[in-house]
Amino acid sequence: MKKILFTLFTITLLLTLSTSCQEDDPIVKDKGRLISATYHATYKTFTLTYSNGQTETVNAVIDNNTTPPTASATLDDGTEIYVKDSSQSGKATIGEKPDQDLNVVTQFVYDGMSQYYLWSNEVISKKPTANDKDPEEYFYKILNDTDTQHGWSWITDDVESLMAGFEGESTDAFGFQPQALYYESNSDRIVGFVRYVYPNTPAEKAGIKRGDVITHANGNLLTVSNYTIMYGANAKTTFTVLDQNFANPRDVEITPAKISTDPVLYSKVYEGEGFNGRKVGYLFYTNFYENYNESLFRAFSEFKSAGITDLVLDLRYNPGGGISAATYLASLIAPVTEVQKKSVFTIMSYNNYVNAAYDEEKWDRKDYLGDYSTKYSNPINANVNNGNLNLYIITTSSSASASELLTFCLKPFMQVEQIGEKTSGKYTASWTIHAYSNLNNRAQPIYVESSISNADKSNLKNWAMQPIVGRYTDKDNKDFIAT
Secondary structure (H helix, E strand, C coil): CCCCCCCCCCCCCCCCCCCCCCCCCCEECCCEEEEEEEEECCCCEEEEEECCCCEEEEECEEECCCCCCEEEEECCCCCEEEECCCCCCEECEECCCCCCCCCHHHHHHHHHHHHHCCCHHHHCCCCCCCCCCCHHHHHHHCCCHHHHHHCCCEEECCHHHHHHHHCCEEEEECCEEEEEEECCCCCCEEEEEEEEECCCCHHHHHCCCCCCEEEEECCEECECCCHHHHHCCCCCEEEEEECCCCCCCEEEEECCEEEECCCEEEEEEECCCCCCCCCEEEEEECCECHHHHHHHHHHHHHHHHHCCCEEEEECCCCCCECHHHHHHHHHHHCCHHHHHCCCEEEEEECCHHHHHHHHHHCCCCEEECCCCCCCCCCHHHHCCCCCCCEEEEEECCCCCCHHHHHHHHHCCCCCEEEEECCCCCCCEEECCEECCCCCCCCCEECCCHHHCCHHHHHHHCCCEEECEEEEEEECCCCECCCC
């Protein structure tokens, strides 16, 4: 089922871990921790590599009763080594041999969640059985209660749409952003308030405007069972639309299209009469999409040229996005001396297994002001804060994730005046998890592709998970507080 994505938050830092997650990593005396296993199809053996550098070769047991035949070995301490296809050499799975009757996608869900999920310790005791035939149902069944309550993690069988959405590319989209609200407290009827409309989209061309109220789609009242049609459809749709005064109904026909949604929806410098000599930069920012960092740079270059004294950052409807985009925006706003020093902006922490991997490999869990991909312009060149910038951030309960991270993690560096409602309270980060592909360095794979049969690859290729894997703090390691 194609998923409609309401909140997006991902980071692109990838791990290359070869072992599967277990509560206790297998330990072999004098050799250190078992860190990887490689299967050799020609010799029917496994080569084991330990943390102290030693290697060991063990014979594989071939099971010809499966298709394709599998290869496995059980070590003296009970650790299982396993590959699904004994005819292909490659990395082996370290851990319990999976049930052959399990749905391969369900097994992927367990393997990924037990390894990377922030609450992986809860997943270990929820191993799937042959009865867990629906991967989506199993995924939501094993989530942590807090995660379930907030709807932070999700799974999809349309990975292409997922990745396109993270880059501001929408298929079958209308080009307006609705807010779905109950019409009455004891009713399943829904109305959609148009928060904003992207320029040069089918919605704008059809005359949809900010503040419009949508009541029907194709002649049917919007309800809890059909309101998601406002977020996109694969066919021409007729909406019944009222103005912001709930008057003057009209039918608006919109043909969906593939659109690009630049999150820098509006920027302007206000000055002159009534501003008492101050120059105020205003930026309406809808999502943290890294591939639109250059749009941020252009807007802030104009702010800098104008010599703004105040910045109003409107994040009212911004559900989040990538930490890299948040760090880039922070580097345009934070005191330029802190950006030049590449001061720590935020610190991430993960589950015990991933934290241990970071520590062992000496990977950095910090993000720094002034760090940016060289695909984009250096944010220092458009930074607007020489130490005296007045910053105002407008928020609502829809301001979430990266919006909150930006607001919270800027506070140790400067005064942040927050205007509006308390934010969503999402203190976590997610990764895209795919079975065997890194999706052009945008996802974390679970298996080595060469170890997967063609049949399993076909079943797995369209599936991806977006689970919560970490939580963030500010530069002083203080936990996030919803403000």
